[in-house]
Amino acid sequence: SQQGEEDPQALSIQEGENATMNCSYKTSINNLQWYRQNSGRGLVHLILIRSNEREKHSGRLRVTLDTSKKSSSLLITASRAADTASYFCATDLLQDDKIIFGKGTRLHILP
Amino acid sequence: NAGVTQTPKFRVLKTGQSMTLLCAQDMNHEYMYWYRQDPGMGLRLIHYSVGEGTTAKGEVPDGYNVSRLKKQNFLLGLESAAPSQTSVYFCASSYEAGQGYTGELFFGEGSRLTVL
Numbered sequence: 001s002q003q004g005e006e007d008p009q010a011l012s013i014q015e016g017e018n019a020t021m022n023c024s025y026k027t028s029i030n031n032l033q034w035y036r037q038n039s040g041r042g043l044v045h046l047i048l049i050r051s052n053e054r055e056k057h058s059g060r061l062r063v064t065l066d067t068s069k070k071s072s073s074l075l076i077t078a079s080r081a082a083d084t085a086s087y088f089c090a091t092d093l094l095q096d097d098k099i100i101f102g103k104g105t106r107l108h109i110l111p
Numbered sequence: 112n113a114g115v116t117q118t119p120k121f122r123v124l125k126t127g128q129s130m131t132l133l134c135a136q137d138m139n140h141e142y143m144y145w146y147r148q149d150p151g152m153g154l155r156l157i158h159y160s161v162g163e164g165t166t167a168k169g170e171v172p173d174g175y176n177v178s179r180l181k182k183q184n185f186l187l188g189l190e191s192a193a194p195s196q197t198s199v200y201f202c203a204s205s206y207e208a209g210q211g212y213t214g215e216l217f218f219g220e221g222s223r224l225t226v227l
Contacts, residue, residue, distance in 0.1 A: 033215060042115075042201060042218035043154075088153060092214060097142065097161050098169060099205075099216060103153035 004089045004102030012108040019076040021105040023089030024069075030092040032065055032072050037086045037104070046087075047074075051094075076107075084109045113137050117202050117219035124192045124226045132187040132222050134202030142205045143185035144169075144216065145177060147198040154201065160185055161207070192226045199223050 007022045023032070031050045035043040049056045049065045049072065056063045062075040076083055088104045115136045124130055134143065141162050146154040146169075156169030160179040174196060176188045185204075189196060200223075203216040 031214065035216070040221075042220045043203075043216070044218070045215040048213050048215055090216070097167075098156055098159065099144065099203075099214075100156060100170065101146070101154040103151065 004091050004100060006087070006089055006102045006105045008105060009103070010106045010108070012110055013079060014110050015079055015081055017079055019079050019083070019107055019109075021074050021087055021107070023072045023074070023102055025072075025089075025091045025102075026070065027091075028094040029067075030094050032063075033090045033092065033099070034061075034063060034072075034074050035088045035090060035101075037088065039085075043088065079107075079109045081109050081111060083107060115202055115204055115217050115219040117200070117222045119222060120220070121223050122225070124189075124224065126193060126226060128192050130189050130192065130224075132200055132202075132224075134185045134187070134204075134219060136183055136185075136202075136204040136217070138204065138206075138217065139182070140204035140217070141182075141207045142214075143179065144203045144205075145175075145185065145187045146201045146203065147171065147196075148201060148221075149198050157187065157200075189224075192224075194226045197224060197226045 004025045033048045034046045037043045047058045060077045065072045086104045090101045144159040145157040158177040160166045163182040166177045178186045199221045202219045
């Protein structure tokens with residue numbers, strides 16, 4: 001099974017609402033990263049949080065990390081139609097140089 | 112600034128044929144990765160490289176080979192293509208984390224491979 005698992009698999013919300021998606025992982029990490037993928041395109045890096053950090057902000061994005069629970073959450077505030085995409089968490093494993101992705105959350109912003 | 116470039120973008124193969132996907136990056140990154148993306152499976156790591164002349168296995172390496180003869184290029188080879196290798200392949204590169212760098216990945220636009 002994969003190192004990272006996002007929850008929920010799919011999420012539909014009204015424009016202007018906040019979107020929260022979660023990521024759980026299994027082994028120790030150097031850092032955890034969130035990426036966005038628009039349909040048919042490559043992934044784009046959104047934000048990185050190191051294992052010794054608990055919370056990080058970037059514009060409308062807020063990421064938290066709980067290493068004791070091996071989980072992270074991504075909050076997108078004041079969602080926009082352009083936020084419609086798939087979001088993936090990726091863990092940079094402590095034991096080696098692998099970066100392992102979860103299965104992603106498909107976010108759909110309703111007008 | 113091209114970033115990460117993958118060639119070809121589309122390819123159709125017959126079962127048993129071989130082919131090579133090329134990934135080129137112009138950012139002087141040490142680390143390079145090959146992933147495959149299948150519906151409902153997210154991205155799975157095939158092979159990766161932490162520097163010129165080095166390669167390592169990822170999560171799903173069987174049926175693939177890689178080479179990193181030059182720092183800027185990372186080649187993914189399919190020796191004998193199978194229908195199960197029909198997928199979208201993504202290459203990514205990054206600096207080594209540390210020395211002021213965070214290790215975030217920069218992705219190419221993907222190569223869509225169909226094996227009949």
